[in-house]
Every structure is written in C-alpha cells, then in structure tokens.
Amino acid sequence: MLIRGNHGWGSMDPRKAGDGPDGPDSPWVCVNFAMSADGKLALPDGTPVEISSEEDMLRVHQMRASSDAILVGVSTIVADDPKLHVSPERVREPPALLKVVLDSSGRTPTDARLFDSPGDTLIATVDGTAPGLIERLGDRAEVIPFGPGPMVHLPGLIYHLACRGVQKLMVEGGGETIWSFVSTGLVDEVRCYVGPMVIGGGGSPTPADGPGAEDLSQVIGLELMSAERLGEGMWMRYRVTGRR
Ligand SMILES: NC(=O)c1ccc[n+]([C@@H]2O[C@H](COP(=O)([O-])OP(=O)(O)OC[C@H]3O[C@@H](n4cnc5c(N)ncnc54)[C@H](OP(=O)(O)O)[C@@H]3O)[C@@H](O)[C@H]2O)c1
Numbered sequence: 001m002l003i004r005g006n007h008g009w010g011s012m013d014p015r016k017a018g019d020g021p022d023g024p025d026s027p028w029v030c031v032n033f034a035m036s037a038d039g040k041l042a043l044p045d046g047t048p049v050e051i052s053s054e055e056d057m058l059r060v061h062q063m064r065a066s067s068d069a070i071l072v073g074v075s076t077i078v079a080d081d082p083k084l085h086v087s088p089e090r091v092r093e094p095p096a097l098l099k100v101v102l103d104s105s106g107r108t109p110t111d112a113r114l115f116d117s118p119g120d121t122l123i124a125t126v127d128g129t130a131p132g133l134i135e136r137l138g139d140r141a142e143v144i145p146f147g148p149g150p151m152v153h154l155p156g157l158i159y160h161l162a163c164r165g166v167q168k169l170m171v172e173g174g175g176e177t178i179w180s181f182v183s184t185g186l187v188d189e190v191r192c193y194v195g196p197m198v199i200g201g202g203g204s205p206t207p208a209d210g211p212g213a214e215d216l217s218q219v220i221g222l223e224l225m226s227a228e229r230l231g232e233g234m235w236m237r238y239r240v241t242g243r244r
Contacts, residue, residue: 024162027169029186031178032063033207034193034233041175044201046079051195053231061090063191067170069098069161073177074107077114084172085117098166100124101141102152102177106133108141115140124152154184175209182208182220182240190222190238193230219244 034051035041042048052060064070065086076082086094096119101108106129114121121141125133126149133143144160147153161169171181181187192207213219222238229235 024159024165025167026158026162027068027166028188029158029169029171029181030063030067030189030191031171031173031181031187032060032191033173033178034195035207036195036197036199038198038200039206040199040201040204041173041207042079042205043199044204046075046205048080049197049199051197051233052193053195053233055231056193056195056233056235057087058090059193059230059235061087061094064097064170065091065095067097067168068166069100069168070170070172071100071102071177072172073174074101074103074105075176076172076174077101077103077108077112079174081109081113082172083117084114085119094118096120098122098161098164100157100161100169102157102180103133104129104149104151106136108133108137110136110140124157126150126152151180154180154186158186173207175205175207179208179210179212183210183213183218185242187240189225190240192236192238194234194236196232217243 033041034056036051070084072082084099086097088094099114099119099121101123103123104126106125108123123133123137123141123143125143125145126147127145128149130143130145137143146156171178221241221244223241225237225239227234227236
C-alpha cells in the first residue's frame, strides 16, 4: 500500500499534509520521550529508568488524552510492558485510545499489559508474520500487515490510520521507532523531557537509534518552539523542519 499526498518535508502543517480533496488528512504526528541529561532512554541492557518527574507524567497523560492513537515499537513492549493508557488518576474521564505496536517479527507477548487497558490494539506487522500473529493473539488485537518487510511500511500504516479517522498520533518510542518515523519525514513535532540524571553507556538506547544519518544531508533539522522548567527537569518542544 502506498500513501499518496505530501508526507515529505514540503508541508509540515498537518492540516495541509493531507491526501488531497478526495483522501483523508494525514494525522498530526508528535514524538514524545524522556531522556537523561546525557541523552539516554534506559540502561545499557534496556532496563527502564524513571526519567520523567511527576509533573512530566501528568503532561504525558494529558497529551495522550488529546491524541487519537499512541504508538510504540515492539522492543518497548518487551522491555517496559507499558499499559499505553490514560491514567484515571491523572486525567478525569480518560478516553480510550487506539494502541498501535510495530511488530514485524511477531514478538508481542500474549500477556502484554496493553491488552488489558481500555481501547483497541492494532499490531502493525508485515505480510509473512501476520498469519502466525493472528492465530497467536486471537481477539486480543487487530493484526494488519503493511508491506513485505523486513520492517513495517510506515507510510502505509499512516494512510491506514488516517482512513480510520486518526487525526493525532503520539509516537512514544523507543529509539529505533523514533528514528524510523523522523527519517521517513512523517513527524510534525518532537517533545522531549530531559531528566536530571546521567545514565551513560555507549550501548544505552537513545531517542533516535536505528541506522541514523549516513551523511550530513540526512541530518534532520528542528526548530525550537519552547523550553521550560518542569519539576526538576526541562521540557522542550521542537517543530520538525526537515533535512538540513
Ligand atoms: N524514556 C522513554 O521515553 C522511552 C520510551 C519508550 C521506550 N524506551 C526504551 O527504549 C528501549 C526500546 O527501544 P528500541 O529502540 O530498542 O526499540 P523500539 O523502537 O521500541 O522497537 C523497535 C522494533 O520495532 C520493530 N519494528 C517494526 N517495524 C519497524 C519500523 N518501521 N521502524 C522501527 N521499528 C520497527 C522492530 O522489531 P522486529 O523486527 O522484531 O519487529 C524493531 O526492532 C527500551 O529500553 C525502553 O525502555 C524509553
């Protein structure tokens, strides 16, 4: 499935990045993560670290509540087992979001906690993995293949989400997933909380892992929109301007 319309670097206005008069508008895509002051997401072995302050957690849950869908890569499901929900302790009358997992090799555990939280779950996979995943997960989740692989075809997934009415998509990591989205030109905004700690380690996950830029032309430009103190950390918002 190929997405039509302008999903590249030309228009970063989500309302203008649609598919033309006959197609759905692209969702507005925002990446959100918390990193240590030395730019790490977790311990070198992937063990999660509580980087966000309580103030930041409140912000994250409010942001989830104003989104239609939330997305993570399967390694985050395996490492953190997140509920991907809006906490009723932080947000009154929390909405049920669509939860999306990128899982090309079928690693989502059947007892993952996201299956027990409100809202539908979509496992985005690839052609060869879909039949086994459908059988293994049963009615816990909808399983849809996006392309032959080896990875989930993100423009196809975005087009599918647009068709089912998703207008705001929050991408919460991990690093490989964030790099895929940003480097494919699918991200409008990056929101980053920097917690007051140093994790270290050359192999620790960072906010954008994967292969990274191969040369200077592939470096992605950002424009700082705001920076403010939040609890003991800093919270920053960037607009994605595209390749530099
Ligand atoms: N601090 C934070 O805000 C935060 C937030 C989230 C996660 N984390 C941390 O991040 C770490 C996990 O991050 P990660 O970078 O290792 O993995 P990840 O981004 O969570 O998941 C990546 C995996 O998703 C699958 N995938 C399928 N299609 C993909 C595509 N088009 N693009 C990218 N991935 C695709 C691939 O696995 P298959 O080939 O097996 O399908 C890939 O290896 C954990 O340690 C977690 O604690 C931190």
